[in-house]
Amino acid sequence: MGETVFIQRLKEGQEDAFRELVNRFRVPVYNTVLHLLQDGAEAEDCTQEVFIRVYEHIHRFREEALLSTWMYKIAVRSALEKLRKQKRRSFIQRWIPGFEAAGTEADACYHPGVQTENKEKATRLFRAIARLPEQQQLAFTLIRLQGLSYDETAAVMEKNIKAIESLMSRAKENLQKQLIIYHPKNQTHG
Amino acid sequence: MDEHTYNEYLQSVSNLEPADTAPFFYTRLRARMEKQYERNWILPVKPVWLVGVLAALLLFNGWILQQNNGQAQTPAGNSLQEFAQSYDQLNVPSY
Numbered sequence: 001m002g003e004t005v006f007i008q009r010l011k012e013g014q015e016d017a018f019r020e021l022v023n024r025f026r027v028p029v030y031n032t033v034l035h036l037l038q039d040g041a042e043a044e045d046c047t048q049e050v051f052i053r054v055y056e057h058i059h060r061f062r063e064e065a066l067l068s069t070w071m072y073k074i075a076v077r078s079a080l081e082k083l084r085k086q087k088r089r090s091f092i093q094r095w096i097p098g099f100e101a102a103g104t105e106a107d108a109c110y111h112p113g114v115q116t117e118n119k120e121k122a123t124r125l126f127r128a129i130a131r132l133p134e135q136q137q138l139a140f141t142l143i144r145l146q147g148l149s150y151d152e153t154a155a156v157m158e159k160n161i162k163a164i165e166s167l168m169s170r171a172k173e174n175l176q177k178q179l180i181i182y183h184p185k186n187q188t189h190g
Numbered sequence: 191m192d193e194h195t196y197n198e199y200l201q202s203v204s205n206l207e208p209a210d211t212a213p214f215f216y217t218r219l220r221a222r223m224e225k226q227y228e229r230n231w232i233l234p235v236k237p238v239w240l241v242g243v244l245a246a247l248l249l250f251n252g253w254i255l256q257q258n259n260g261q262a263q264t265p266a267g268n269s270l271q272e273f274a275q276s277y278d279q280l281n282v283p284s285y
Contacts, residue, residue: 022216027208034209044211048219113207121202176191183195
């Protein structure tokens, strides 16, 4: 009931409701896009875009899904759009002679919450996640890094649980393949 | 790679303290929105829509011109004969 009233206030364009929405979802939205974009400044810019989209399209929200699911959907879509743009840009830049890309993989440990003793491993893992196919990257990020359940992830990604399980299994295989280069002794175990 | 090593990697990012945006996020967000809506007041639709409408108008214009050309391509002799006939009708003897 409270949620319905809150959504109604948002639809009416009430300033205090929008402020409350930002306060409630700023951190989860920021962390989701940060994990996907792996860059603090880009993630902040993307988080702002998410809330602007929500403000403009809240009248389309029909309450068939949870507000949080809808927020995650918009966050994920915005981050993926940004990520695709980045990939297109870096692909073009690769063909320009003498051009050096601004971001390098050396600064891959983008998350301030990683503890010092874990930095090396976390950096390797983040790099490997960034190289996963888009859908695997998304499923892994939402479940392992963002802490969403399989059900919630399925709702955000508009897939069934089986598909999410399959994506997670393939993500694990791909990550293991990528990470094994740091452990030559482990290679025989496959 | 064995499960133990893989789990060590997962462990390195588990229970991460959530990151937060820079301070005054809401103030910056509202400022961006206001700036964006000011711009939108000048240009209420996206440029892509404007270009689309312009292209549609040009096509419509071209179609109208083509239609008019088709109608205008009647034999020139006919209109001359019509003119001569009407002249004859006006040329009534005055006696």
